[in-house]
Amino acid sequence: MASLAATFGRGAMTNHWKDIKNADVILVMGANPAENHPCGFKWALEARDNRGAKLVTIDPRFTRTSAVADKHLQIRPGSDIAMLGGFIKHILDNDLQHDDYVRAHTNASFIVTEDFGFADGLFAGFDEAAQSYDKTAWEYERGPDGFVRRDPTLEHPRSVFQLLKHHYDRYTPEVVANITGCSEEGFLGMADIICSTGRADRAGTIMYAVGWTMHTVGCQIIRTAAIMQLLLGNIGRPGGGINALRGHANVQGATDHAIVAGILPGYLKVPTPEQQSFEAHLTDSTPRPLVSDTVNYWGNYSKFYVSLMKAWFGDHATPENDFAYDHLAKPGGDATWLTIWNEAHQGRLEGFVALGFNPLLAGPDVPRLFEAMAKLKWKVVIDPFMLDSAEFWKAPGQNPAEIDTEVLYLPSSHWIERDGSFTNSGRWAQWKEKAVDPPIGVRSDTWILSELFWRVKELYQEEGGAYNDPIQHLTWDYLNPREPTLVELAKEINGYDRTSGQLLSSFGQLKDDGTTASGNWIYSGSYTEAGNQMARRGTADPTGLGMHHDWAWSWPLNRRVLYNRASADADGKPWDPQRAGIAWNGREWIGDVPDYGPTTPPDAAGAFIMNEEGVARLFSTHLADGPFSEHYEPVESPTTNPLHEQVPINPVIRWYDGVRDTLAMSAGSEFPYACTVYRVVEREHFVTSNVPYLVEAMPDFFVEVPEGLAEEKGIANASRVRVWSKRGSVTGTAIVTKRIQPLRVNGKVVWTVGIPVHWGFVGLTTGSMANQLTPFVGDANTRCPEFKSFLVNLEQA
Amino acid sequence: MDISRRTFIKASVAGGAGLSALGFDLSPAYAAVRQLKIRNAKEYRTVCPYCAVGCGTIAYVHGSGGLNTTNTVIHVEGDPDNPINGGTLCPKGASQMQLAISPRLQHQPKFRDARSDEWRDVTWDFAMDWFARKFKESRDATFTERDDEGRVVNRCDGIAWVGSATVANEDAYLITKTMRAMGLGYIDHQARI
Numbered sequence: 001m002a003s004l005a006a007t008f009g010r011g012a013m014t015n016h017w018k019d020i021k022n023a024d025v026i027l028v029m030g031a032n033p034a035e036n037h038p039c040g041f042k043w044a045l046e047a048r049d050n051r052g053a054k055l056v057t058i059d060p061r062f063t064r065t066s067a068v069a070d071k072h073l074q075i076r077p078g079s080d081i082a083m084l085g086g087f088i089k090h091i092l093d094n095d096l097q098h099d100d101y102v103r104a105h106t107n108a109s110f111i112v113t114e115d116f117g118f119a120d121g122l123f124a125g126f127d128e129a130a131q132s133y134d135k136t137a138w139e140y141e142r143g144p145d146g147f148v149r150r151d152p153t154l155e156h157p158r159s160v161f162q163l164l165k166h167h168y169d170r171y172t173p174e175v176v177a178n179i180t181g182c183s184e185e186g187f188l189g190m191a192d193i194i195c196s197t198g199r200a201d202r203a204g205t206i207m208y209a210v211g212w213t214m215h216t217v218g219c220q221i222i223r224t225a226a227i228m229q230l231l232l233g234n235i236g237r238p239g240g241g242i243n244a245l246r247g248h249a250n251v252q253g254a255t256d257h258a259i260v261a262g263i264l265p266g267y268l269k270v271p272t273p274e275q276q277s278f279e280a281h282l283t284d285s286t287p288r289p290l291v292s293d294t295v296n297y298w299g300n301y302s303k304f305y306v307s308l309m310k311a312w313f314g315d316h317a318t319p320e321n322d323f324a325y326d327h328l329a330k331p332g333g334d335a336t337w338l339t340i341w342n343e344a345h346q347g348r349l350e351g352f353v354a355l356g357f358n359p360l361l362a363g364p365d366v367p368r369l370f371e372a373m374a375k376l377k378w379k380v381v382i383d384p385f386m387l388d389s390a391e392f393w394k395a396p397g398q399n400p401a402e403i404d405t406e407v408l409y410l411p412s413s414h415w416i417e418r419d420g421s422f423t424n425s426g427r428w429a430q431w432k433e434k435a436v437d438p439p440i441g442v443r444s445d446t447w448i449l450s451e452l453f454w455r456v457k458e459l460y461q462e463e464g465g466a467y468n469d470p471i472q473h474l475t476w477d478y479l480n481p482r483e484p485t486l487v488e489l490a491k492e493i494n495g496y497d498r499t500s501g502q503l504l505s506s507f508g509q510l511k512d513d514g515t516t517a518s519g520n521w522i523y524s525g526s527y528t529e530a531g532n533q534m535a536r537r538g539t540a541d542p543t544g545l546g547m548h549h550d551w552a553w554s555w556p557l558n559r560r561v562l563y564n565r566a567s568a569d570a571d572g573k574p575w576d577p578q579r580a581g582i583a584w585n586g587r588e589w590i591g592d593v594p595d596y597g598p599t600t601p602p603d604a605a606g607a608f609i610m611n612e613e614g615v616a617r618l619f620s621t622h623l624a625d626g627p628f629s630e631h632y633e634p635v636e637s638p639t640t641n642p643l644h645e646q647v648p649i650n651p652v653i654r655w656y657d658g659v660r661d662t663l664a665m666s667a668g669s670e671f672p673y674a675c676t677v678y679r680v681v682e683r684e685h686f687v688t689s690n691v692p693y694l695v696e697a698m699p700d701f702f703v704e705v706p707e708g709l710a711e712e713k714g715i716a717n718a719s720r721v722r723v724w725s726k727r728g729s730v731t732g733t734a735i736v737t738k739r740i741q742p743l744r745v746n747g748k749v750v751w752t753v754g755i756p757v758h759w760g761f762v763g764l765t766t767g768s769m770a771n772q773l774t775p776f777v778g779d780a781n782t783r784c785p786e787f788k789s790f791l792v793n794l795e796q797a
Numbered sequence: 798m799d800i801s802r803r804t805f806i807k808a809s810v811a812g813g814a815g816l817s818a819l820g821f822d823l824s825p826a827y828a829a830v831r832q833l834k835i836r837n838a839k840e841y842r843t844v845c846p847y848c849a850v851g852c853g854t855i856a857y858v859h860g861s862g863g864l865n866t867t868n869t870v871i872h873v874e875g876d877p878d879n880p881i882n883g884g885t886l887c888p889k890g891a892s893q894m895q896l897a898i899s900p901r902l903q904h905q906p907k908f909r910d911a912r913s914d915e916w917r918d919v920t921w922d923f924a925m926d927w928f929a930r931k932f933k934e935s936r937d938a939t940f941t942e943r944d945d946e947g948r949v950v951n952r953c954d955g956i957a958w959v960g961s962a963t964v965a966n967e968d969a970y971l972i973t974k975t976m977r978a979m980g981l982g983y984i985d986h987q988a989r990i
Binding site for chain 1: 841842843844845846847848849850851852853856858860867868869870873875878879880881882885886887888889890892895896897899901902903904905906907908909910911912913914916919921924925926927928929930931932933934935936937938939940942944946948949950951952953954955956957958959960961962963964965966967968969970971972973974975977978979980981982983984985986987988989990
């Protein structure tokens, strides 16, 4: 998601599930929706059957999605950037880009500083000692007016367009085939389909999921795809887009509401220690326009931030105290998943709370997580079911007598016993009705959280202690303060006028003078004076495009396709009248809720209103590891990097203490095989181990072993096989398969083994934890762990 | 009369309105077949708890809804009005009834003492007192008001909160609001993994 924000301005799926039916080409890569999102995937089949769309898959395995696709291409895990980089070159070499779109809606014409360059695997500005980039080497060149210099002809050698051409020029079909393991013909056949949508009358979409994010280059894989989609003019259009398929019911919503390190609700930024004043925080967080014709909507940052502080601290947030600026923590550095576990492993973390989450099984490197958990003083697990994470001290191989951690397990209520809203992948917030009361003895998450809050607050009142003004000042004026209703919280999220108490209908009404409050500005408009918009059930579809504006509510402002201004040309005329996103009628925009001023003329500002450039970024300075993408090997790779052997892996990833020793960083006989992990349709991570039908349908842990490799190793189908990495080992039933073929990569044969993630030691059936094997290293930007590509060995058990 | 399966059906259909060729009235039998078990159930529109497609579902609930009575989910199926799934569900969604009323759902807070090899049951009051006490202890012990450079940071580095992508937006918001007010920085959920 970091990558989509770096390109388009917002970190979310651009389109929505039903919109996929409008596509002419659907690329499924880094996802397997037939298996993992079946009812959303049916819109891809609808496009295939009703529009004659081409559905193609690129994956290390022949998946259930591949089984219904027009074409499938197998690549080895972690080689996606090479493949997508090849498509970019193919587009540019053959002039297949949507030229008018690229000129109107991207930064192709922007001129970049002379300092920029790329050589031997490194972008300009690399600081060897700090293992990071000095991004001043990637800046745009400014004109005398202070704005970025642009060359509308796109011919300037330092224009983004020319730099892009030059950068991806190395990704020839031969290089792509050599890195990914596919054939040149296979690549070209795929390129013909995927690169066919660079026209006004065609639209192509991409469906991806954690098969892209879970790499040390995860963000840059997505960046490569985003660049490709921009060249083809596919962003902002019905039937286009780049669609991130989320794996839990409310991943999108929990992210929007910032149960996430580094952000506050609505993607506001957590203050840093360097930002000692509110003014400094605002200066750093509010982008300044880079061109004269940009809406630069993040320019309103202060209104969203102040309104959040008013929602949280009410009268205690005043202009005099910088709206309670010091009430929020300023973390000392990264605070994401791997860092949390590293802190625990180093013995610095005392307490750990997991709510609706089974972190032990989630990995990576479960043996390391066991060590880390045993160093905690206390741990609380809150879930409707007993979890492996709560019972880690009695897991097989653990000795409870040596584990000092005190553990509390709290049974909480279930989704069906609660109302409230889930936001799906496509940003539709759908309100659910409560069907039944929780059983006696069970409490809601809201009750548990409120009770914790009140008891901690009261302890501080009685005993004093560390700085607790924020706890004492936190607004909590709910009718029943020991268990607020979700309706009350939904209204607080939406926001209200603090003078009149009226609910707001849009974040356009938010102010930075303290007169408005909103718990999450992007949800402004979801619960208004007109009622709960998320509970709406109108099924009308006047456009026939499946937008359904009267069904539920979609952030922001019920907009169904993000960046829809780009669905029209420079004059506001839809690229394809059959699939119009919005259209300018001379006075206003009609169609979808415009991602643009409703009456702003088409030539007044760029189409990408969240970007200070006003347009989408082919070249982006917002990621840590480069303004363009580059193929780097997984940290555990079966080969060297054919592009630059001396910089084989992402040079700016963060290394946690002692982790290098747990990695097989050079390919050798010890760990010769690539391995990847995945889900199956009958299971969803771990909770389904409580469901008898599903356990019966998919009872046991297994290992997918390619036919030829099984033969070589003397492993018979359905026999027991052991797989181990440098970190741990798993044992399961061998499924000998044709679905994974050997690939010839960089001169040698690479075998890939596949492992499902669904088992643990608690459940109707138990089995090996896939994450025993996975490496404790993550993406250079998000630190999302590299679950999807690592090295193993295997033998008959 | 030689009755094949086909003629039996014809005869039965013809007899739907009254006495059939079989010589007896089948209409009560038809009526009985049409009595669905969800006939008297109340319908609640909810959303599938698994992946993020957001399939609409209908939970059918038996029970009067009276004070101190217990209502029961008896059936869950896809919501045909929902534009995303149009009533369809995948194997997981279709079996969510078993998740909703699983005998494996827990009803009892449990506590594991240091070095113990078993759980013991505790009351909610004990549980929340202990939770709040530990929270405050660790917060106080690991709280930094000013860092080594003398900068105001007001953070608690000794407690982490993870989850969840499975709770409603409104609870997610309350988690962030409460934990940020507590001074936590180590906050994350399933999106990253």
